[in-house]
Amino acid sequence: MKRMARGLRALAIASLFSLCGCATLSEKWDSLWSDVKLPDFPAFDEYTESPKSYVEIALEHDFLVRVKPWERSVLARHDMAWDPDALEAARRSHTFFSKEATMPGGSAGGGGCGCN
Amino acid sequence: MRRSRRERRRERATLRALTSSALALFGVAGKASADTAIDHVETGYSFSTYSEDKLEASKTIPNGERDRFEVSTQQLSLAAPITDWFDMSMLVTHETMSGASPWYNTQDAAGTPIQIMSGATITDTRNDLNLHANYYTEEGRLGFTGGYSSENDFDSINFGSDGELHFNEKNTTLSGGLGLSFDSIHPTGADLYTLRPTQESKQSYSGFLGLGQVINRRSMIQGSFTYDWNKGYLSDPYKEVFGIGNRFFGDDRGGARHQFAFLVRYNRHVEETESTFHLSYQYYIDTWGVSSHTFELDWYQNFGDAIQLAPHVRYYSQTAANFYIPYLRLNQAPLPEMSSDYRLSAYGALSFGLKGEYAFHTPWFRDIEWRASLSVERYLSSGDLSLKSVSVPAPGLVNFTVLSAGLTVVF
Numbered sequence: 001m002k003r004m005a006r007g008l009r010a011l012a013i014a015s016l017f018s019l020c021g022c023a024t025l026s027e028k029w030d031s032l033w034s035d036v037k038l039p040d041f042p043a044f045d046e047y048t049e050s051p052k053s054y055v056e057i058a059l060e061h062d063f064l065v066r067v068k069p070w071e072r073s074v075l076a077r078h079d080m081a082w083d084p085d086a087l088e089a090a091r092r093s094h095t096f097f098s099k100e101a102t103m104p105g106g107s108a109g110g111g112g113c114g115c116n
Numbered sequence: 117m118r119r120s121r122r123e124r125r126r127e128r129a130t131l132r133a134l135t136s137s138a139l140a141l142f143g144v145a146g147k148a149s150a151d152t153a154i155d156h157v158e159t160g161y162s163f164s165t166y167s168e169d170k171l172e173a174s175k176t177i178p179n180g181e182r183d184r185f186e187v188s189t190q191q192l193s194l195a196a197p198i199t200d201w202f203d204m205s206m207l208v209t210h211e212t213m214s215g216a217s218p219w220y221n222t223q224d225a226a227g228t229p230i231q232i233m234s235g236a237t238i239t240d241t242r243n244d245l246n247l248h249a250n251y252y253t254e255e256g257r258l259g260f261t262g263g264y265s266s267e268n269d270f271d272s273i274n275f276g277s278d279g280e281l282h283f284n285e286k287n288t289t290l291s292g293g294l295g296l297s298f299d300s301i302h303p304t305g306a307d308l309y310t311l312r313p314t315q316e317s318k319q320s321y322s323g324f325l326g327l328g329q330v331i332n333r334r335s336m337i338q339g340s341f342t343y344d345w346n347k348g349y350l351s352d353p354y355k356e357v358f359g360i361g362n363r364f365f366g367d368d369r370g371g372a373r374h375q376f377a378f379l380v381r382y383n384r385h386v387e388e389t390e391s392t393f394h395l396s397y398q399y400y401i402d403t404w405g406v407s408s409h410t411f412e413l414d415w416y417q418n419f420g421d422a423i424q425l426a427p428h429v430r431y432y433s434q435t436a437a438n439f440y441i442p443y444l445r446l447n448q449a450p451l452p453e454m455s456s457d458y459r460l461s462a463y464g465a466l467s468f469g470l471k472g473e474y475a476f477h478t479p480w481f482r483d484i485e486w487r488a489s490l491s492v493e494r495y496l497s498s499g500d501l502s503l504k505s506v507s508v509p510a511p512g513l514v515n516f517t518v519l520s521a522g523l524t525v526v527f
Contacts, residue, residue, distance in 0.1 A: 066287050067330050074334050074385050079392040079416040079424070082338065082381060087162045087191045087522060088471070088491065090207060095166065099495075099514060101434055101459050102400045102408045105342040105377030108278060108295035108322040113242065114270030 082106075153203035153252050157527040160193045164520035168215070171231060175511040177222075181233040184514065185215040201252050209244040218512035220356040220364070221442040221456045229442035231458075231511040234354065242267045256281040261295075272299040289328040291340070296321055303353035311356060311366040318348030335384040344375040357456045359444035369439065370453045375402040390418040405438035406460065409503065426471040433464040433503040442510065458512035464501030469493030469518075485526040493518040 067075065074080065083089035093104045098115035168184035176182060188211065195205035216233040224230050246263035258279045265272040278293030297320040306312040326340030348371060355367040381396040394414040401407040414428040437460040439453040471491035478484050495516045499509025 066285050067333055068285070071333050074387065075330060075336065077385060077392065079418070080336075080383050080385055082383070082394075084416070085471075085489070085522075087160050087193055087207075087524075088489075088520070090209075091162070091164060091189060091191065091518075091520070092493075095518065096432075099459060099516075100408070100432060100465070101402075101404075101406045101437065102398075102410065102432075103342070103344055103375050103377060105379035105398050105400070106324060106326060106338075106340045106381070108276055108293035108324045108342065108344075113265060113272065114240075114267045114301065 153197045153199065153201055153250065154195055155197060157194075157196045158524065159195075159527075160191075160522060160524040162189075162191045162520060162522035164189045164191075164518055166516060166518045169515040169517075171233065171512070174230075176231050176233065177224075181216050181235060183216055184233070185213065185217055185238075187211055187213045203250050203252075205248045205250075207244075207246045207248075209242070209246075211242040211244075213240045213242070214238060217354065218456075218458055219354070220358040221511060222358050223360065223443060229508060229511050232358075240268045242270075255283070256289075259293075269302055269304050270299065272297060274298070287330040289338075291326040291328065292324060294321075294323045299348075301349060301353065306353075311364060312353045313349070316349030316353075318346060318350055320347075321345045334387065335382065337383075338381045340379050342375075342377040342379070344373075344377075346373040346375070347371055351455070352457055355455065355457050357441060357444060357450070357454050359448065359450065360446040363444065363450075365444075365450050365454065367455045367457065368453050369404070369437075369455055373402055373404055376400065392416040392418075400434075404460070405436070406434055408432065408434035422475050424473040424475070426473070427469070428471075429466075429468045431464070431466055431501075433501070434462065435504065436460060436462040440510075442508065458510035458514070461510035461513070462502055462504065462506045463497050463499050463509060463513055464503060465495060465497035466501055467493060467495040482527070487522075487524040487526070489520075489522045489524075491518075491520045491522075493520075 166187040171182040244265040274297040276295035306314040322344040324342040328338035379398040398410040412430040440460040473489040499506035
């Protein structure tokens with residue numbers, strides 16, 4: 001109990017000190033910030049008046065990562081295609097389709113077969 | 117130093133991308149955008165054999181037929197640019213099938229379902245032709261597809277259209293498509309087996325919508341939703357439901373099925389190790405009461421420009437259709453819809469395989485790029501592999517092996 005009380009007192013004193021510290025710092029806080037130049041975000045009116053969606057605004061301001069055409073050498077790799085081997089993909093899809101009760105997703109149509 | 121063709125092609129692709137982006141910068145981007153018709157003729161041939169393991173002796177009657185199905189498949193593909201904006205591709209498949217297939221279930225002395233196979237008399241061939249044409253614009257692609265498939269007892273004709281729309285500097289791609297399929301079924305032996313219909317038909321109407329996003333220079337993700345509506349004769353004319361007391365009923369799955377599939381795919385390339393992995397997950401549900409989970413991991417490990425080893429593993433688990441029933445008990449009345457097809461029972465499946473590819477070019481002969489590949493895949497299914505425990509697994513669950521060899525030529 002005694003140890004716990006001592007711990008709590010130490011914590012209280014520490015909090016008090018840190019508060020004072022922050023209070024002293026806060027006086028300088030505004031002056032620190034005045035040097036920081038914030039980027040020009042579009043004014044609130046622009047969001048409401050223009051028909052642009054938030055997504056478009058986010059894109060214009062590069063909030064989302066955009067890979068440029070000259071950075072696409074890896075994405076253009078043969079093994080980065082969704083199905084690098086079309087023949088194998090067609091055959092495997094047909095095999096699983098004929099032996100399981102599930103249809104393959106991600107495409108429409110394709111011929112039926114007498115297999116199921 | 118002579119660079120390999122693949123290396124040069126990669127450089128060419130980068131150069132093309134650079135040029136198009138430079139043109140775009142100067143506001144003169146013509147049709148030289150990155151997404152154009154294929155720029156070379158590519159043809160491929162593949163031969164594969166599919167063979168199912170023998171049925172275990174304990175899962176059928178003593179001295180019953182235990183051999184199962186075998187299929188040998190030949191595929192030929194051809195893809196060619198017609199103009200800078202337009203390309204066409206073709207896929208021809210020829211399959212010969214033979215062996216026995218599950219017919220109906222009965223029970224052994226302990227009351228466990230056992231499988232009765234049809235005699236090893238089935239021989240069939242399937243010929244399938246599929247054509248695809250693509251028209252490219254700066255913002256996307258519009259494709260048309262048509263196909264015809266024919267078997268001794270089955271004909272199918274299908275049409276479809278699919279497309280892609282790129283935006284956000286081609287970092288986001290919206291894709292979608294619609295498809296129709298009209299099938300006609302005329303089972304063999306309808307004169308001998310009275311439960312088999314002589315002539316039936318079914319139709320399928322499907323559509324999908326997908327969204328792909330480039331995450332960064334090395335990875336991308338795609339999500340899609342697919343819907344398929346089947347109507348008409350959806351039963352299997354060669355399967356029957358046995359009722360203890362020597363009663364037989366035809367397989368009847370009703371006249372409609374609505375299928376829904378949600379698929380997520382993720383590709384990532386690791387430059388440090390020259391490897392690429394593909395990860396995918398699909399959740400499927402339909403109005404027959406079947407739902408399934410499919411997980412797949414494909415790993416493409418490159419050793420320089422010439423050799424690639426690609427192991428893959430796939431896990432699948434499905435629940436049973438509402439009307440799946442191994443057999444009818446003594447005096448049990450037949451259900452309005454019922455099927456003893458093991459493919460509609462609850463089970464899980466694990467498959468794994470390895471593919472090796474060797475790429476080389478012949479500078480002394482038109483500088484053609486060749487890609488030769490060999491692959492093996494093993495598929496195991498059982499009630500124990502199911503995500504949910506299965507009390508009485510279907511006796512006809514299948515294990516199979518697929519061996520395949522292929523050659524692709526890029527002119």
